[in-house]
Amino acid sequence: MHEISVARSLADFVCDQIAELDAKRERVSVVRVRIGAMSGVAPQALRSAYSAAVIGTALQGAGLEVETVDLVIWCPKCRQERLLEDISHLCCPVCKSRAGRIIQGKELEIASIEVVDATQNSSSPTANSQEKR
């Protein structure tokens, strides 16, 4: 459950970023992250860890949106990028040869922070944790 440490780093970073916001006027509604299939972080575990990590911080109530990033390798034989469904077999799905160069799928990054008017009390429709691909 290193997702707890990852969520804490995430919350710390975002809180730093929004430190200069006037909390009376603006609040964070959603934090968007990109998590690679080969990042070692499980989106579901990160979501639970995140909801615990933001308690008592300026992010409390702000949702987490996780975009999962598929694993893509470079096949030197086909000279093509290939999307892999199975991260335990780094083989080209077409020519079946092994290919170790990863183009994407190791991401563990913050993409954006959405800030809304804090004076409007209605909760944003995106305020709950959700996943999209």
Next chain:
Amino acid sequence: MPPRILQVRQQILKKNDEQARSLRQRFADAGVFVVSLVSSPGAGKTTLLRETLRALGQTHRVAALVGDLATENDARRLAESGAPVRQIVTGTICHLEAEMIESALIGWDLDSIDLLFIENVGNLVCPASYDLGEAMRIVLFSTTEGEDKPLKYPTIFNTADVAIITKSDLAEVVGFDRQAAYESIQNVRPGMRIMELSSRSGEGMQAWIHFMQSGIERTRQMENRGTFNVG
């Protein structure tokens, strides 16, 4: 007022990455070859480390940091070799982070160390995402664990530079399928270097010790070149 989007594009573990980068620079400046060991609990990290400290301690200055959730037992065991050893007790944290390495090194003169081992907490999941500033990450798994272990934990195997199959003396007894194990490793990390050894019988230990010696040598040459460039 419409929502405002702050584009960030930033590593979540940026702080750890930065600390690891600065550690890597310190290690390079001091000419220390730093090797981290990861494995599941019981794969034989500590025993391999003990034998390695014993064998290399004659000719080189070797030190170790060992991470565990609790107890100082491993550090005590390893200190019997006479090498400087420090325990990092992580409490509830299931992996080591660069910051822990930084604090554990306080008071150590890196210039007087040739090879530093960092033994991570026994865990094949959590240590994967955390850069510790090491020059080489080695993943261990034992012949008693099953040949498909790499397939079950692809991320940690993929982030490692070298795989070591330990307890080779037990291979026959447990019916270890060597070819299947090699296949599994190559599937998750094509081209990965694989070594096989037994800390108990000594099988494969000589090749391993040579491998570590060449790493020390290479690091030293790089340090000299660095000094030459600056001076």
